[in-house]
Amino acid sequence: MEHIAVIGAGLMGHGIAQVFAVHGHTVAIHDPVAEVLAQVPERVRANLSALGLAEAAADRITLQSTLAGAVSAADVVFEAAPEDLKLKQTIFFELAAATPPGCILASNTSVIPIAEISARVVDARRVVGTHWWNPPYLIPLVEVVQATRTEPATVVRMMDLLKRAGKVPVHVKRDVPGFVGNRLQHALWREAISIVAAGICDAETVDLVVKNSFGMRLPVLAPLENADLVGLDLTLAIHNTILRHLETSGEPSPLLQQYVEQQRLGMKSGRGFYDWTPEAAQQVRDRLTAHLRRVTEIGPAGESK
């Protein structure tokens, strides 16, 4: 069993720590904000209890007030600090000096290339991207991103560790912004926002279309399987007609920018594409958790069945 360190104890960090603790690893976690760090045991216990899992796994997580204290004996470090390039560069510079030589250094960045994050690390053979999804203890996928300087053996070790922790790791062979999942996801979001901005239909209709059509098929029929199912000749005919009409802007939609300027930030401000009460927002979160539990079939032992 590896000794795991997690840097940053927020939404993602405490969940990543939980995954490894549940699978029998010892975990050290660090956050510079003392209150956030102190909340980790309670947050992990609450998650485990909601999942019907034994709360004792939380005891395998130790809280560390310094980065060096968290990582000095680590086999693998997962960085889950805020999405800020300069901050992540500093953390990786410190990690390179504070960890044992063979220790893998992984960033959970959502979209920043790993080569940029490890720019100040002299020997980046042990640096790799691991893009987890929220909540990390329910969503199986982790994108393992190989940067130009990442040693192939680092990818192999990481994929093995993640598989043993019940995850579905995939190897992303090029260190491109957004990796694979967020490129696909935000291509869809860009088109969805563009459809609303163009007055083709309202936000609710866009979401109804997705939920009641291809969204229902996605878990068993992903885009490239779907293309093969309908035939690549039909796919080509459709693309010949439709592609030139799709949104291609390299800038965020003016509608999105306007909403953000107006503090229409979504559930957290009570208004985004929809109006939200705190109760309505909580209902969506609860429905999502219940759905994810159902589709991932998390059982009492914490294993996917």
Ligand SMILES: NC(=O)c1ccc[n+]([C@@H]2O[C@H](COP(=O)([O-])OP(=O)(O)OC[C@H]3O[C@@H](n4cnc5c(N)ncnc54)[C@H](O)[C@@H]3O)[C@@H](O)[C@H]2O)c1
């Ligand atoms: N939220 C998501 O859905 C999601 C999904 C995938 C990846 N990510 C990525 O994971 C990372 C963390 O995101 P999050 O949603 O957990 O954010 P968060 O704000 O919930 O947590 C970040 C934590 O980092 C701490 N922090 C600040 N400075 C630090 C430092 N110098 N060293 C260590 N910790 C520090 C903060 O106190 C905070 O607790 C980001 O890179 C984000 O893009 C987020």
